[in-house]
Amino acid sequence: MSMTATDGIEMPLVVKGPWTHQARMDAIDKECRQSFESYFTKAMKVRNWVPNELPIKEMHELGHKLSPDTVTMIQAFLGVEEYVGDYVQGGLELFHNNRVRRNLQLAWGMEELKHGWAWEMVLLHSEQRTETQLKEYIEEVLSHKWTMQENHPGLYSPLGVLCYAMVQERATYFNYEEMRKRIRQEYGLPEKASVEERKRGHQIGAAGAFQIVGRDEIAHHGIFLEMTRIHMRYLPDETLETLLKVFRGFTMPALDFIPDAAQLEEAMMRTKLHTPRKQVTDVNNPILDALGFDNKRALERGVQEAKKLPPGLGPEFVTLSRSGEFVLSTSA
Numbered sequence: 326m327s328m329t330a331t332d333g334i335e336m337p338l339v340v341k342g343p344w345t346h347q348a349r350m351d352a353i354d355k356e357c358r359q360s361f362e363s364y365f366t367k368a369m370k371v372r373n374w375v376p377n378e379l380p381i382k383e384m385h386e387l388g389h390k391l392s393p394d395t396v397t398m399i400q401a402f403l404g405v406e407e408y409v410g411d412y413v414q415g416g417l418e419l420f421h422n423n424r425v426r427r428n429l430q431l432a433w434g435m436e437e438l439k440h441g442w443a444w445e446m447v448l449l450h451s452e453q454r455t456e457t458q459l460k461e462y463i464e465e466v467l468s469h470k471w472t473m474q475e476n477h478p479g480l481y482s483p484l485g486v487l488c489y490a491m492v493q494e495r496a497t498y499f500n501y502e503e504m505r506k507r508i509r510q511e512y513g514l515p516e517k518a519s520v521e522e523r524k525r526g527h528q529i530g531a532a533g534a535f536q537i538v539g540r541d542e543i544a545h546h547g548i549f550l551e552m553t554r555i556h557m558r559y560l561p562d563e564t565l566e567t568l569l570k571v572f573r574g575f576t577m578p579a580l581d582f583i584p585d586a587a588q589l590e591e592a593m594m595r596t597k598l599h600t601p602r603k604q605v606t607d608v609n610n611p612i613l614d615a616l617g618f619d620n621k622r623a624l625e626r627g628v629q630e631a632k633k634l635p636p637g638l639g640p641e642f643v644t645l646s647r648s649g650e651f652v653l654s655t656s657a
């Protein structure tokens with residue numbers, strides 16, 4: 326999925342003004358549907374995979390090379406992914422009367438369910454956890470129920486969930502890419518994939534699993550980013566404000582719920598796989614750039630400037646500059 330800053334800007338307007346709130350919502354719905362349809366087609370035709378096809382034999386052969394910190398982090402990733410039912414449910418309640426967002430939630434959930442399954446397989450076939458240990462771990466994870474309302478207050482709205490998910494997916498992609506590289510190192514392999522790995526389309530053992538799951542995560546980020554851009558054009562005020570809220574208080578979901586939260590934190594500190602600094606440089610900043618902002622200050626300026634936009638002004642007359650200023654024109 327292409328993620329340049331110009332994506333979406335050139336998309337033709339499919340709904341014309343006058344720009345009442347309802348007209349804006351209709352335009353968002355129409356453009357989001359187009360985006361969802363191409364996302365779904367690609368998910369089904371190109372990105373489809375099943376966990377049982379992961380390179381299990383290689384996981385067996387190389388599993389003993391994984392470090393305790395790596396295993397700790399993979400288990401915590403499993404824990405976070407296993408709340409998939411709660412994540413999907415929270416969204417479905419919000420999207421009851423929104424077909425596009427409901428369908429995206431269903432398709433997204435179907436893909437997400439494979440991720441916990443994949444980490445379970447990595448831990449089991451690397452012989453780092455037994456079936457009984459995994460069963461007990463997952464039971465403990467599922468003894469808690471995650472809700473968006475309680476864990477990310479202020480973001481429980483269709484727009485809040487969208488902006489949060491957009492950032493969360495990119496952070497997850499970053500973590501899984503870092504883990505993929507870490508596993509290659511522990512396996513004793515060069516950073517670059519070999520010719521054979523590239524030929525068959527995925528990397529070796531657990532690194533391959535992280536690569537395949539990572540492709541899902543970046544595609545999820547891509548569709549949520551596209552839909553965020555659509556909302557930015559039609560509802561700049563609300564969308565920029567929501568984005569700023571997400572950037573200011575972003576935390577990964579369910580981190581307080583997983584039984585091994587403390588061990589994960591220690592492993593993260595030791596390995597520096599993900600740090601608050603990396604969240605800014607490798608997650609937040611590329612997202613701001615993709616949304617068309619120079620930096621976080623530009624987004625903050627945009628939030629202030631959006632409040633001053635004349636209410637009836639259509640998106641065809643408004644351009645948002647990279648410094649967060651709106652440039653108005655009288656002709657589309």
Ligand SMILES: [Fe+2]
Pocket residue numbers: 406437440497542
């Ligand atoms: Fe996932």
Ligand SMILES: [Fe+2]
Pocket residue numbers: 437494497541542545
């Ligand atoms: Fe995801």
